[in-house]
Amino acid sequence: MHDPSLQLQHIQSMLTRGQRNLRMERHTLVLWGLGGGGLVASSDWVLTAEQIPDANQRAVAWLIYLALSLFGVGYADWRLTARVKAARDETWSFIHRQVIKLLWLLMGLGTLFTFSTFFFGGGYMLYAVWLVLIGLALYVHGLFSEEALEWAGGLIILIAITALAAQLPNDTMKWLTASVFGIGLPTLALLLDGGRQRGFGLRLGQALGWTGLVLTLPLLAHRQLLGITPPELPVEPLSAYLSRPDKAGTHRVRLPAGSRIPVHLQLTGDVFRPDPDAVLPLTLDQDLDVLLEDGTPTGDIRAEGQPWQSARQTRWISIPWLKASIDPLGPRIDGALGVDFNHYPHR
Numbered sequence: 001m002h003d004p005s006l007q008l009q010h011i012q013s014m015l016t017r018g019q020r021n022l023r024m025e026r027h028t029l030v031l032w033g034l035g036g037g038g039l040v041a042s043s044d045w046v047l048t049a050e051q052i053p054d055a056n057q058r059a060v061a062w063l064i065y066l067a068l069s070l071f072g073v074g075y076a077d078w079r080l081t082a083r084v085k086a087a088r089d090e091t092w093s094f095i096h097r098q099v100i101k102l103l104w105l106l107m108g109l110g111t112l113f114t115f116s117t118f119f120f121g122g123g124y125m126l127y128a129v130w131l132v133l134i135g136l137a138l139y140v141h142g143l144f145s146e147e148a149l150e151w152a153g154g155l156i157i158l159i160a161i162t163a164l165a166a167q168l169p170n171d172t173m174k175w176l177t178a179s180v181f182g183i184g185l186p187t188l189a190l191l192l193d194g195g196r197q198r199g200f201g202l203r204l205g206q207a208l209g210w211t212g213l214v215l216t217l218p219l220l221a222h223r224q225l226l227g228i229t230p231p232e233l234p235v236e237p238l239s240a241y242l243s244r245p246d247k248a249g250t251h252r253v254r255l256p257a258g259s260r261i262p263v264h265l266q267l268t269g270d271v272f273r274p275d276p277d278a279v280l281p282l283t284l285d286q287d288l289d290v291l292l293e294d295g296t297p298t299g300d301i302r303a304e305g306q307p308w309q310s311a312r313q314t315r316w317i318s319i320p321w322l323k324a325s326i327d328p329l330g331p332r333i334d335g336a337l338g339v340d341f342n343h344y345p346h347r
Helices: 004-019 026-044 055-087 094-120 123-144 147-165 170-190 200-227 238-242
Strands: 235-237 250-255 260-264 279-283 288-293 296-303 322-327 330-335
Touching: 026 055, 026 123, 026 170, 055 094, 094 123, 123 147, 123 170, 147 170, 147 200, 170 200, 235 238, 238 250
Parallel strands: 235 250
Antiparallel strands: 250 288, 260 279, 288 296, 322 330
């Protein structure tokens, strides 16, 4: 005599497998994770502004680099998946083909967004956009295969939105993205369980553990970065530093309030004639200390009585709006320029 409860469990299991009839191969997560993490981690050394000064050429180079890298990962994944399916005597289902098309659509959108940032800005949102796209791809795939993918996809989207809202420094965003790809996706491959139904408590524990693993390294690095302060050096007046015959070494130079700082503008395009003398004169409103290494600013800056601003903070400057008009004196362009480093993390 068969146990009715056991029969019901078998029926429920068959229904569940019918609803989740896809299988995410572990090698897929490992390949895309290592490929994506490698792309993010190599961004400071491959196709940089020093290597390709022209922004247009650099944009095209990055477009080609991303396209070839993603195609290589995708092709390797497709070949390995086809080999595994053949060994199991399986075919590509209709839903599986559609999910793969969606993945390629999302990767294409990320590539085009990366390309467009060279022309329209928005580079700070780049890493958050890639996280949202890969999170969406995992979530949609999980709807037809693994619950673990649903949880991970939703968490990745939440991580991206939270990091963007917290205005984390660009370096932290970069290493957070590299961690999600390079550590998170291969680790997620270990959580795949063939689409089995699991209790909420187990899924929650898996999600919390996976999130902690992904966030630990980049956030510790972020905290370490903020904890590193420049060496305490005597303050040199700007005039004394400029009179130095030898500017080698590390120096802390004070720029006094009222100093005129010319901003030389390099004008390009076909509307205005290039002018080598185009200068925007700015005047400091307070004393500022800057750190120089062998005559070159390191990016560390502080106002008197305040902590050092973290280096490589790229969001000090913003141009909220520009407006053209014609008044009685002729055509003019008005705009707004914001320069503020007091609203971001300090060292």
